Amino acid sequence: MTSAFKHSLKLDLPVYPFADLERKASAIRKSGKTLYNLSIGDPDLEPPDFVVDAVKNALDDPKSHFYPSCRGDMEVRKSVARWFKGRFGVSIDPETQVCLTIGCKEALSQIAKAVVDPGDIVAVPEPSYPVYGRAGCKFVDGKCLTLPLTAENNFLPDLSSISNSNIKLLYLNYPNNPTGAEAPETFLKELGKFVDKNPELTLAYDMAYSEMYFGYPPHSILEFTPNAIEFHSLSKMASATGYRIGFAVGEPSLIAAFIKVKEEIDSGAPYPFQKALSAMLDAYEGIIAPEQLIAYRSIYQARKSSLIASLEKQGISVYHSNATFYLWFFIGGDEMPFINKALQEGLLLTPGSGFGKSGKGWVRASVTAPDVDIEAAANIIAKLDV
Numbered sequence: 265m266t267s268a269f270k271h272s273l274k275l276d277l278p279v280y281p282f283a284d285l286e287r288k289a290s291a292i293r294k295s296g297k298t299l300y301n302l303s304i305g306d307p308d309l310e311p312p313d314f315v316v317d318a319v320k321n322a323l324d325d326p327k328s329h330f331y332p333s334c335r336g337d338m339e340v341r342k343s344v345a346r347w348f349k350g351r352f353g354v355s356i357d358p359e360t361q362v363c364l365t366i367g368c369k370e371a372l373s374q375i376a377k378a379v380v381d382p383g384d385i386v387a388v389p390e391p392s393y394p395v396y397g398r399a400g401c402k403f404v405d406g407k408c409l410t411l412p413l414t415a416e417n418n419f420l421p422d423l424s425s426i427s428n429s430n431i432k433l434l435y436l437n438y439p440n441n442p443t444g445a446e447a448p449e450t451f452l453k454e455l456g457k458f459v460d461k462n463p464e465l466t467l468a469y470d471m472a473y474s475e476m477y478f479g480y481p482p483h484s485i486l487e488f489t490p491n492a493i494e495f496h497s498l499s500k501m502a503s504a505t506g507y508r509i510g511f512a513v514g515e516p517s518l519i520a521a522f523i524k525v526k527e528e529i530d531s532g533a534p535y536p537f538q539k540a541l542s543a544m545l546d547a548y549e550g551i552i553a554p555e556q557l558i559a560y561r562s563i564y565q566a567r568k569s570s571l572i573a574s575l576e577k578q579g580i581s582v583y584h585s586n587a588t589f590y591l592w593f594f595i596g597g598d599e600m601p602f603i604n605k606a607l608q609e610g611l612l613l614t615p616g617s618g619f620g621k622s623g624k625g626w627v628r629a630s631v632t633a634p635d636v637d638i639e640a641a642a643n644i645i646a647k648l649d650v
């Protein structure tokens with residue numbers, strides 16, 4: 265019998281880019297073969313004990329079994345504001361400029377509901393995290409304007425090419441997934457001016473990887489303009505993707521509009537995980553991260569270096585970056601035969617074209633797996649005919 269269920273036209277999206285690969289991977293796992301998974305940015309390292317303890321302790325607090333406040337507990341928002349001042353030197357008002365979120369992903373999609381009307385232009389970098397172009401544009405009936413990011417321009421968009429584009433919502437993300445690229449100060453100054461000159465435009469600046477760096481600490485866009493909304497997350501900062509907690513900070517009227525959307529849809533992030541966020545942020549001393557995060561950065565950096573060395577030995581061109589736990593390398597042509605061959609050998613990597621057409625020929629490897637797996641992955645790639 266055919267189901268009478270008819271889904272919304274908004275769901276007429278191509279299959280989520282990585283779903284097909286995940287299906288093939290699960291068939292390999294079922295066959296009993298070992299699968300090394302470098303395809304997902306889900307840290308293998310444990311969250312710091314004091315972050316886990318913050319969750320456990322909060323469960324004994326009666327606050328935890330009531331509905332949380334939608335914008336987040338005031339004390340936690342104060343932690344956000346204190347951290348922001350120490351980390352970026354920017355003062356924000358915890359009352360009007362902070363909203364806690366259920367991780368960055370939902371927040372990045374909700375901001376579109378707050379600012380985009382049907383037919384409005386949403387500018388989406390490419391390659392990029394798929395949420396911007398799908399939930400952030402198609403779900404709100406926006407018109408997508410693609411901003412190609414290429415190795416030649418260090419994966420930064422050409423702002424002069426969009427100066428007359430009437431953009432309503434512009435998504436940008438640095439440090440960048442999938443490329444690992446960072447936004448230099450010169451670019452951020454230019455971006456700040458661009459935003460100030462275009463008051464109709466909302467810049468949604470995604471800093472999910474703000475703390476995953478090995479060189480200079482990444483800047484917040486709020487150091488260059490107050491007219492933006494920026495998204496942060498505990499996920500990668502504390503190896504706590506399962507805690508689903510993050511925050512939005514920015515221009516008060518944007519935060520107010522964002523909260524208005526969220527009040528219609530969710531009832532806030534669970535209090536114990538708000539407390540986990542607070543514990544992590546409070547453990548910073550100014551710009552200095554807690555010990556464990558500093559140690560984790562070194563681990564990711566060493567894993568990246570060792571994988572880069574083996575790829576380059578094979579003549580593969582790798583984009584060198586000082587941030588994120590992703591490695592972005594160029595195979596050329598269509599990367600899918602390489603991805604499929606690697607999968608047959610037990611290695612799951614992410615095809616660049618899953619992040620948009622401009623990702624064609626590129627491959628992303630996430631070093632969020634134990635060192636032995638990274639070594640095994642390097643050995644598998646060495647055996648492939650590239």
Ligand SMILES: Cc1ncc(COP(=O)(O)O)c(C=O)c1O
Binds near residue numbers: 472
């Ligand atoms: C660029 C980017 N933004 C946001 C997110 C979502 O992070 P969260 O776990 O906070 O939802 C991810 C997750 O991988 C990401 O890569």
